[in-house]
Structures are given as structure tokens and as C-alpha cells.
Amino acid sequence: MTSARRTSRRSSSAAGTGGHRRVRAARRPVIAGLAATAALVGAWYASAGAAPSTAPNLTPTTSAVTLSAKFPYLSAGYNNTREWTRTATAVAPNGTLRVAWPASDGIHVTPLTGGGKRSGADTVVKGAKEVGGLVAHNDGFALLTRVADTNKWKETAAALIRYTNGRQTFRTKLTGTSSHDTSPTLDGQLSWNGTKYGAYFVVHGAGGFADGHFGDKLSYVSAKGGKLSGGWGWGCSHNEGIALHAEPTGSFTSLCFDDWRSGLFVSTGIGAPDNAPVVQREQCWAGYCGGTFAGRTGDLVKSSTGRYATAFASRGAASAKKNPADASGRGWTVTPRTSTHQVAVAFLRNRNSAPGKAIRLSAGNGTEHVNVRLAPYGKDRLLLSWESLTNAKCKNGTCTGTFTGTNFRLIDWNGKFQSATKVVSTRITGDIAVQKDGTLAWASVPGTPSYTTPLTGASPTTTTLRIARLTP
Numbered sequence: 178m179t180s181a182r183r184t185s186r187r188s189s190s191a192a193g194t195g196g197h198r199r200v201r202a203a204r205r206p207v208i209a210g211l212a213a214t215a216a217l218v219g220a221w222y223a224s225a226g227a228a229p230s231t232a233p234n235l236t237p238t239t240s241a242v243t244l245s246a247k248f249p250y251l252s253a254g255y256n257n258t259r260e261w262t263r264t265a266t267a268v269a270p271n272g273t274l275r276v277a278w279p280a281s282d283g284i285h286v287t288p289l290t291g292g293g294k295r296s297g298a299d300t301v302v303k304g305a306k307e308v309g310g311l312v313a314h315n316d317g318f319a320l321l322t323r324v325a326d327t328n329k330w331k332e333t334a335a336a337l338i339r340y341t342n343g344r345q346t347f348r349t350k351l352t353g354t355s356s357h358d359t360s361p362t363l364d365g366q367l368s369w370n371g372t373k374y375g376a377y378f379v380v381h382g383a384g385g386f387a388d389g390h391f392g393d394k395l396s397y398v399s400a401k402g403g404k405l406s407g408g409w410g411w412g413c414s415h416n417e418g419i420a421l422h423a424e425p426t427g428s429f430t431s432l433c434f435d436d437w438r439s440g441l442f443v444s445t446g447i448g449a450p451d452n453a454p455v456v457q458r459e460q461c462w463a464g465y466c467g468g469t470f471a472g473r474t475g476d477l478v479k480s481s482t483g484r485y486a487t488a489f490a491s492r493g494a495a496s497a498k499k500n501p502a503d504a505s506g507r508g509w510t511v512t513p514r515t516s517t518h519q520v521a522v523a524f525l526r527n528r529n530s531a532p533g534k535a536i537r538l539s540a541g542n543g544t545e546h547v548n549v550r551l552a553p554y555g556k557d558r559l560l561l562s563w564e565s566l567t568n569a570k571c572k573n574g575t576c577t578g579t580f581t582g583t584n585f586r587l588i589d590w591n592g593k594f595q596s597a598t599k600v601v602s603t604r605i606t607g608d609i610a611v612q613k614d615g616t617l618a619w620a621s622v623p624g625t626p627s628y629t630t631p632l633t634g635a636s637p638t639t640t641t642l643r644i645a646r647l648t649p
């Protein structure tokens with residue numbers, strides 16, 4: 178929504194768990210996730226259908242990549258919940274891969290062969306603070322990140338940086354004094370349609386009508402780094418989940434979790450309009466909402482026939498009604514159905530249609546589901562992944578629990594299960610690349626995660642990433 182009406186938004190509803198003056202660690206949304214462990218498969222909703230008696234091989238192959246610097250692989254989210262520090266894996270048109278990951282000296286982009294082996298030295302983007310999205314090109318890459326800036330909040334600016342043959346070819350700031358905004362955290366997504374980039378990210382008002390408030394911004398940038406028309410300067414309120422899909426022409430398709438109207442919304446041209454299709458009503462304050470960092474939620478997958486699918490962690494809605502205390506008429510009061518986050522998927526016939534009812538694919542209030550991912554798998558199926566935490570204890574929208582595994586399961590484009598659940602040893606720490614033959618590739622941190630306590634000190638580090646590949 179691009180009007181100044183957004184500044185009248187009920188800051189009190191978010192204040193209990195953050196509001197617009199939350200500290201940086203408190204801004205970071207909690208990863209809310211998916212499904213259940215194999216022991217809970219029998220409790221999964223009947224709407225998902227029975228799993229086939231035989232299942233494809235869902236065990237990925239992995240190769241180790243030695244890093245040139247220490248990678249702090251955990252980050253503190255809401256209530257200091259433990260989250261994977263985001264990486265991004267992207268595939269170039271020629272089939273080679275790039276992986277972006279942060280270190281103390283900037284963002285490293287590691288070149289890989291199509292098989293996941295290191296093929297050269299890292300390119301280090303000095304002064305960059307976060308992996309907000311990555312596009313791989315045959316001759317380099319484009320990175321959505323944060324860089325130093327001068328503003329009233331002393332916060333970073335969002336920037337799109339392009340490297341060609343090892344050299345920086347442009348660095349375009351996407352926030353600044355003239356637009357009255359900063360970006361202290363991106364939670365972003367970057368897409369490319371062959372002609373232009375779409376960068377979608379969180380902004381903090383620094384003057385103007387939105388001073389002190391949080392929203393989101395969609396910017397388009399040309400292949401040479403010039404700012405293009407379109408997008409918006411102020412969209413979803415306190416956006417807690419971003420997805421963006423590049424379209425051949427016109428506006429890119431986007432998703433946002435918006436605490437203004439408590440839910441997950443689709444927008445195809447303007448910033449979270451009042452009539453944007455509702456995917457799911459959720460209690461979207463601070464750590465409560467199902468979406469968090471793009472690259473850590475279910476993403477937005479498009480089929481060959483033009484349909485869309487998204488997966489997200491959902492507490493559901495036992496009730497959802499307009500908030501009478503919100504004079505704007507846009508606020509909703511949502512009473513969650515469960516205390517923990519469960520699996521949900523939703524489908525759209527096209528980007529202009531209202532989505533069908535979200536399908537919940539897990540049950541079990543004592544299990545929290547985190548790090549939800551969705552990716553295309555072969556011609557007509559989708560790979561669903563999540564991490565499960567048993568004996569979950571929840572407070573203020575975030576949960577701790579005992580990690581019981583990373584789970585893979587196939588579904589079809591109607592949400593029906595197409596395989597049994599497979600517990601795998603690999604982790605997914607960010608964006609998944611889809612190679613030409615349909616192989617999925619992603620970065621994996623070699624270590625068993627712990628979600629039993631908050632992250633209150635420095636992150637542990639690793640000098641190794643495992644590149645996982647799964648071929649349908």
C-alpha cells in the first residue's frame with residue numbers, strides 16, 4: 178500500500194512483540210516451519226491423501242567446499258531464536274553455480290561447477306552485510322545486499338551490486354535520503370527475467386510520511402544498474418515474509434506476510450493493495466507469522482501451465498475478523514488455531530486469481546515446524562522440506578524444542594502426498610537453485626542444529642559448506 182494511511186497503523190498491536198521500535202535482533206523474524214516427523218505421519222490430515230507404497234530416492238548427493246573465511250552459520254531471530262544464517266545458491270544459464278555467504282570481511286560469492294565443486298577463488302563484496310538474494314550470470318553475478326549509508330537512524334542502505342568477470346560493474350543503492358528510507362535488515366528476494374532485476378526487501382522510514390515505521394519496497398533495476406519505473410516504495414507493514422517470482426513481462430509476482438491485515442497476500446503490481454488476494458489469515462505480529470526470511474520460507478513456485486504454489490508455516494485461524502479498534506478498516510484480529518506452526522500449502526490458478534483454501538499438511542500441537550522450503554521436483558511434483566522440533570515450548574510466538582531431523586516429502590500440484598517422509602542428514606540454509614535438468618542444488622551446513630535454547634552469544638562458525646544436489 179503506497180499511501181500515507183499506513184502511518185496510522187496500530188503500532189500497539191505489534192508493540193508487545195516488537196512494534197516499529199524493535200531492536201535489530203528483535204526485527205529478525207522467527208523461522209516458522211513445516212510438517213511432522215515420521216512418527217507423526219499417521220496423524221497428518223486426510224486431505225493430503227495416502228502416500229504411495231514406493232517412494233523415489235530423496236537422498237541428495239553432497240560434496241564438500243572449503244571456505245576461505247569463517248562463516249557464522251546461525252543468527253538470532255525473534256526472542257533470539259536460532260535461525261540458519263542465509264546463504265543463496267543460484268544457477269547461471271551455462272549451468273555453473275554460485276553460492277553467496279557472509280563473513281566478517283563482506284559477502285563471499287563462491288563459484289562452483291554444475292556438479293557442486295569449487296571452480297575458482299571467491300569474489301568478496303567488501304562492506305556488504307547480508308545475503309538478500311543472488312542471481313548467477315555466465316560472467317558473474319548480481320547480489321542484493323546492505324551497505325553503509327548516512328541517515329538519521331545510522332542504518333544501512335539496500336543495494337544491488339553486479340560483478341562481471343571478477344570486477345564490480347555497478348553498485349546501485351535502493352534506499353536513501355531522497356526516498357526517506359533505510360534497510361537495517363533485508364529479508365529480501367532478488368529475481369531476474371533476462372532484462373531487468375526485481376529486488377524486494379524491508380525498509381525503515383527515515384523521514385516523510387512513514388518516519389519510524391517498517392514496510393517493504395519493490396524496486397526494478399536494469400541490466401546496467403539503472404533504476405526503472407514500477408514497483409512501490411511502501412508496501413506490506415512489518416513484512417515478515419517475502420517471495421518474488423520474475424515474469425517475462427509486466428510486474429513480478431510477489432507474496433508478503435503483513436501484520437497490517439494479518440495474513441499472507443499476493444500482489445502483482447502495487448504494494449499490498451486492499452483487494453490483494455488473501456492466501457491465509459494469520460496472526461502476523463513479530464515472531465507469530467508463518468513467513469519470515471525469504472529463502473527460509475516456502476518460496477513461490479510456478480508450474481509450466483502458469484499455476485503457482487507456496488508453502489509456509491501456519492498457526493492457522495480459529496477465527497478471523499475485522500479489528501474494531503482499527504479505524505482504517507484494514508486491521509484484522511486473528512485467533513490462532515494452534516500454538517505451534519504446522520505445514521500449509523496454497524495454490525493459485527494464475528497470479529490474478531484468488532487462491533484456493535490453504536491446505537494444512539501436518540498436525541500435532543506439540544511439534545514445531547521450522548525452515549520450510551518448497552521447490553519444483555520433476556515435471557509435476559514439488560519437494561517439500563522442513564525441520565521438526567518435538568516437545569515444543571512456545572512463548573510470544575516463538576518456540577524451542579528438540580530437533581528431530583530435516584524432512585523431505587513430495588506433493589503434487591493439488592497438495593496430495595506423492596512419497597513417504599524421508600529424514601535426511603543435509604540442511605538447507607537458504608535459496609535452492611534449479612538446474613536445467615531439474616536437479617535441485619543448495620548449501621548445507623555440516624552440523625546438527627540445536628533449538629533447545631535461544632542464541633544469546635556469538636554464532637558458531639564453519640569453514641566448510643556441503644553442496645547438496647537432488648536429481649528427480
